[in-house]
Amino acid sequence: MIDKKGILFVLSGPSGVGKGTVRKALFEKATDLQYSISVTTRKPRVGEQDGVDYFFREKEEVEKMIKHGQLLEWAQYVNNYYGTPREYVEKTLQEGKDVFLEIEVQGALQVKENFSEGVFIFLFPPSLEELKNRIVTRGTETEELVKNRLLAAKEEIEMMEAYDYVVVNDEVDHAVEKIQAIVQSEHCKRERVAKEYKKVLESDEK
Template sequence: MIEEKGILFVLSGPSGVGKGTVRKALFEKATNLQYSISVTTRNPREGEKDGVDYFFKTKEEFQNMIEQNQLLEWAEYVGNYYGTPKEYVQETLDKGKDVFLEIEVQGAMKVKKNFPEGVFIFLIPPSLEELKNRIINRGTETEELVTNRLLAAREEIEMMDAYDYVVVNDEVEKAVEKILSIVQSEHCKRERVAKQYKKALEGDVT
């Protein structure tokens, strides 16, 4: 039997594009995706739970994780820190389960450098005006922070070329279907399947 390792999928995009909404809808349909919860120093938003949406840490605790090399990636974004637990990701992949990361663009670029075999998906809004409306409708951002996020979004969208796939989040359901298609396609890639078969054949003594 061919032992298939999991694939690391990274969903990223500008703040306010709806990454969290798409991820939650995706996990209502996907059965083999394991969500890797990020560590962050930002304050929880209403309804968010520690250990479910994020691992909420102080900046001192986060710094300790950096020093102990416990993060696959970490980044500072609008005054807060975000990171991905390294050991958890690798152990999950080794068990044959796909790992799904939902992170900011800076973090995704670090993962790409440290884990280039991952699959990187860029989620974009239909327009910058729509992105602005989504951020404002959160009701959690000051006018200054909205402006900062939009400026950051423009810079992040220019980094689209660093990704393997681009998905427009005009409707959540359509975005989810496209991501599911990407997951299926990646498991059927010749390079990936051939590598698994060659490894199995090396151990075949018949």
């Protein structure tokens, strides 16, 4: 019996590329993926549950987690910490479940530094013009902020070399199909399968 370990899949890309939309559409089809639950110091909103939406923790506890390397990545927004707890990810992977993390580029690079065996997918816009249109369509950004986001996006696109796969988000359904194909192919990789069979052979020899 092969005891298969799950795989950590990390989806990221520039702001406005549609990470959240693609992730939601993916989870409507892929029921076997586990969404990575983040830890945060902000207070729960109405209807949010600890251990379901977030792990809600006090500031001192999260700072201790950062100090002891217990977060695969972390960031601070509006005086609140957000991060990906290593223990939750590793426990879920050991249970044989795939973990899916949707995150900004800087966070993904932190994860890669702390968990190199993950599979990193860069979601790419069809064009910078399309990316600009998507940011403007939100209607929440000033002209100056749109300009700054596009400059940041260009810098983030240059970091694409750190990723294993690139998926162009021209249409959400197409992007989802490509990510599903990546998940399947990763489970069929020779190195991954050989590693599990080697464990079985070693156990039989004992």
